Amino acid sequence: xxxxxxxxxxxxxxxxxxxxxxxxxxxxxxxxxxxxxxxxxxxxxxxxxxxxxxxxxxxxxxxxxxxxxxxxxxxxxxxxxxxxxxxxxxxxxxxxxxxxxxxxxxxxxxxxxxxxxxxxxxxxxxxxxxxxxxxxxxxxxxxxxxxxxxxxxxxxxxxxxxxxxxxxxxxxxxxxxxxxxxxxxxxxxxxxxxxxxxxxxxxxxxxxxxxxxxxxxxxxxxxxxxxxxxxxxxxxxxxxxxxxxxxxxxxxxxxxxxxxxxxxxxxxxxxxxxxxxxxxxxxxxxxxxxxxxxxxxxxxxxxxxxxxxxxxxxxxxxxxxxxxxxxxxxxxxxxxxxxxxxxxxxxxxxxxxxxxxxxxxxxxxxxxxxxxxxxxxxxxxxxxxxxxxxxxxxxxxxxxxxxxxxxxxxxxxxxxxxxxxxxxx
Amino acid sequence: xxxxxxxxxxxxxxxxxxxxxxxxxxxxxxxxxxxxxxxxxxxxxxxxxxxxxxxxxxxxxxxxxxxxxxxxxxxxxxxxxxxxxxxxxxxxxxxxxxxxxxxxxxxxxxxxxxxxxxxxxxxxxxxxxxxxxxxxxxxxxxxxxxxxxxxxxxxxxxxxxxxxxxxxxxxxxxxxxxxxxxxxxxxxxxxxxxxxxxxxxxxxxxxxxxxxxxxxxxxxxxxxxxxxxxxxxxxxxxxxxxxxxxxxxxxxxxxxxxxxxxxxxxxxxxxxxxxxxxxxxxxxxxxxxxxxxxxxxxxxxxxxxxxxxxxxxxxxxxxxxxxxxxxxxx
Numbered sequence: 212x213x214x215x216x217x218x219x220x221x222x223x224x225x226x227x228x229x230x231x232x233x234x235x236x237x238x239x240x241x242x243x244x245x246x247x248x249x250x251x252x253x254x255x256x257x258x259x260x261x262x263x264x265x266x267x268x269x270x271x272x273x274x275x276x277x278x279x280x281x282x283x284x285x286x287x288x289x290x291x292x293x294x295x296x297x298x299x300x301x302x303x304x305x306x307x308x309x310x311x312x313x314x315x316x317x318x319x320x321x322x323x324x325x326x327x328x329x330x331x332x333x334x335x336x337x338x339x340x341x342x343x344x345x346x347x348x349x350x351x352x353x354x355x356x357x358x359x360x361x362x363x364x365x366x367x368x369x370x371x372x373x374x375x376x377x378x379x380x381x382x383x384x385x386x387x388x389x390x391x392x393x394x395x396x397x398x399x400x401x402x403x404x405x406x407x408x409x410x411x412x413x414x415x416x417x418x419x420x421x422x423x424x425x426x427x428x429x430x431x432x433x434x435x436x437x438x439x440x441x442x443x444x445x446x447x448x449x450x451x452x453x454x455x456x457x458x459x460x461x462x463x464x465x466x467x468x469x470x471x472x473x474x475x476x477x478x479x480x481x482x483x484x485x486x487x488x489x490x491x492x493x494x495x496x497x498x499x500x501x502x503x504x505x506x507x508x509x510x511x512x513x514x515x516x517x518x519x520x521x522x523x524x525x526x527x528x529x530x531x532x533x534x535x536x537x538x539x540x541x542x543x544x545x546x547x548x549x550x551x552x553x554x555x556x557x558x559x560x561x562x563x564x565x566x567x568x569x570x571x572x573x574x575x576x577x578x579x580x581x582x583x584x585x586x587x588x589x590x591x592x593x594x595x596x597x598x599x600x601x602x603x604x605x606x607x608x609x610x611x612x613x614x615x616x617x618x619x620x621x622x623x624x625x626x627x628x629x630x631x632x633x634x635x636x
Numbered sequence: 637x638x639x640x641x642x643x644x645x646x647x648x649x650x651x652x653x654x655x656x657x658x659x660x661x662x663x664x665x666x667x668x669x670x671x672x673x674x675x676x677x678x679x680x681x682x683x684x685x686x687x688x689x690x691x692x693x694x695x696x697x698x699x700x701x702x703x704x705x706x707x708x709x710x711x712x713x714x715x716x717x718x719x720x721x722x723x724x725x726x727x728x729x730x731x732x733x734x735x736x737x738x739x740x741x742x743x744x745x746x747x748x749x750x751x752x753x754x755x756x757x758x759x760x761x762x763x764x765x766x767x768x769x770x771x772x773x774x775x776x777x778x779x780x781x782x783x784x785x786x787x788x789x790x791x792x793x794x795x796x797x798x799x800x801x802x803x804x805x806x807x808x809x810x811x812x813x814x815x816x817x818x819x820x821x822x823x824x825x826x827x828x829x830x831x832x833x834x835x836x837x838x839x840x841x842x843x844x845x846x847x848x849x850x851x852x853x854x855x856x857x858x859x860x861x862x863x864x865x866x867x868x869x870x871x872x873x874x875x876x877x878x879x880x881x882x883x884x885x886x887x888x889x890x891x892x893x894x895x896x897x898x899x900x901x902x903x904x905x906x907x908x909x910x911x912x913x914x915x916x917x918x919x920x921x922x923x924x925x926x927x928x929x930x931x932x933x934x935x936x937x938x939x940x941x942x943x944x945x946x947x948x949x950x951x952x953x954x955x956x957x958x959x960x961x962x963x964x965x966x
Binding site: 347349376377378379381382383388389393396398399400401402403404405406407408410411435436439440442443446599600601602603604606607608 | 667693698699701703704706707708709710711712713714715716717731734735738739743744745746747748749750751752753754783784786806807808882883
């Protein structure tokens with residue numbers, strides 16, 4: 212018997228007929244990723260039960276069950292109006308539609324790549340809507356829902372994935388940092404920014420105080436920069452909420468490749484609170500994140516939130532999840548869909564009419580059309596973009612390199628008029 | 637430090653210390669951060685007294701983690717601060733390499749100017765102090781190879797005083813190399829003499845026999861070699877590069893067009909190094925002026941050796957003069 216399980220290997224195809232023993236360590240719950248160990252003792256259902264148990268431990272904060280039932284929580288309850296719930300639902304529908312459209316655009320060759328958020332809408336909208344205008348958020352590269360909440364239009368994300376730019380929005384004006392592709396690097400930036408908020412004397416008031424919200428994933432939790440971010444934030448009492456979307460998979464590596472313990476429990480070792488929330492429950496995510504940001508505003512930061520969710524699509528459009536995870540697992544998580552439970556709740560409690568749902572659906576289709584039209588007409592940058600704004604201060608050597616390269620372009624005799632570099636601008 | 641009056645003799649270490657002090661006086665957004673920079677004043681005492689005078693809010697003793705120092709400095713820069721980070725020794729910059737290369741160097745480009753990164757990373761570099769492993773490295777080529785960074789190396793107390801202030805005032809990230817074995821060398825600082833711009837190389841000694849280019853700790857070595865060579869009637873023209881990225885090679889080209897001979901001196905391993913770039917550029921720009929191949933006098937293409945071997949490893953006066961003999965043999 213192993214104390215820890217091996218991760219599924221790339222070469223072993225998913226096999227529904229076998230499983231492995233789910234072993235309890237002294238402090239370790241059932242660990243995911245065991246599905247492909249060959250011992251014949253467990254059914255796929257038992258394996259999936261183990262997967263669920265790891266993603267959602269006994270401390271999971273939930274305010275809306277997968278069946279759409281509103282439940283209360285002694286610490287993290289939420290006063291919220293039907294209109295606000297409808298607004299959260301609308302957000303989630305729209306970002307899902309934008310995500311699906313982007314995925315389709317990639318399949319049609321209009322985007323070079325897309326990192327889908329499918330399944331993580333509640334985690335991102337719940338966290339994003341907890342932010343106040345004066346707050347700062349540092350994303351990883353899948354935070355399309357948070358971008359939405361910060362007023363960064365999906366079209367601005369397209370530039371990155373179409374190869375037009377590397378993030379066109381203004382991080383200061385929007386309060387939303389650029390996408391961080393080096394996994395975990397942003398946790399130090401968020402911590403440093405939060406240290407600055409403290410140095411600026413911007414904490415102390417629960418309403419007007421500032422806080423920083425840092426997004427990362429279960430895979431990033433193994434990066435040294437995340438660990439250092441935790442250490443720095445703790446010793447400087449930085450007003451930063453580390454928001455970990457545990458979507459269960461780091462490309463093909465399951466959570467048990469990253470940690471023996473549920474991720475939220477790591478916070479204790481650094482000396483700050485960790486909370487595990489149902490990341491598919493937008494109400495719980497909103498409540499917990501609001502609480503955590505408030506803790507930071509009043510000087511009680513940092514806080515770690517582990518939002519348990521599921522990456523329902525591939526890591527990116529280049530990925531093939533069928534090589535490393537069971538289809539049953541996805542089916543299981545579909546029952547916990549973050550949008551569906553809100554829809555059911557709104558309907559069951561009579562908080563929204565069919566007209567509302569129709570309106571949101573129409574709006575989503577209009578958004579998709581707008582995104583598609585924008586994407587296919589985005590102008591490509593000319594070669595001068597290579598040399599653009601590498602430095603804040605003058606750079607004569609780059610000026611020369613640019614001039615030389617443009618002269619090289621101009622030296623082709625067969626260049627058609629109007630196709631000079633930069634003519635598309 | 638008085639802003640007027642008689643020139644003062646200061647060490648290179650004091651020059652940086654006083655330069656930091658002046659920069660912190662001038663701009664409240666300038667903060668100093670690093671391991672042991674506060675109460676201790678840094679292992680080389682470069683930040684001596686700064687925490688006492690500017691407080692713990694502006695001189696931050698950080699936890700021990702170089703990536704953490706640079707990564708949080710990036711966040712502080714987003715917030716509007718101008719962090720000056722101390723990396724305790726050259727060989728300890730590598731844990732921060734990722735943050736420097738993938739984040740600090742690129743955020744201005746990635747954001748197309750919406751984010752500025754006025755961060756200075758101070759690194760004591762080079763050998764010659766009999767240290768244990770990882771305390772004597774010359775990693776400057778890695779950084780000069782990284783677009784988005786500016787890289788400078790001071791060689792003397794006067795430059796140290798001015799260059800650190802200019803680096804802090806620069807809106808781009810600057811990797812600031814300090815020649816640790818020269819920390820205690822002295823020179824007269826006259827504040828009434830305006831400094832040259834930061835990103836300029838500098839002619840230190842004129843001569844027609846050959847041009848010798850150096851930076852950081854080997855500048856003193858080369859000046860000493862020039863003094864000895866003069867006894868043999870050979871006049872070395874010595875140029876201190878000062879800026880490693882961008883390179884300022886116009887004075888080098890001018891010089892080589894006059895002397896026809898170039899020797900480049902650096903402690904770093906020579907292969908694929910910064911001075912290899914100098915050699916390539918000079919061969920491109922001064923092809924018809926060269927009377928001899930460009931020679932490099934460098935550390936060897938080996939890991940930095942145990943300290944008892946470093947006298948042999950480091951370019952010294954004799955190796956510079958040997959190179960001079962060789963370029964004159966053509």
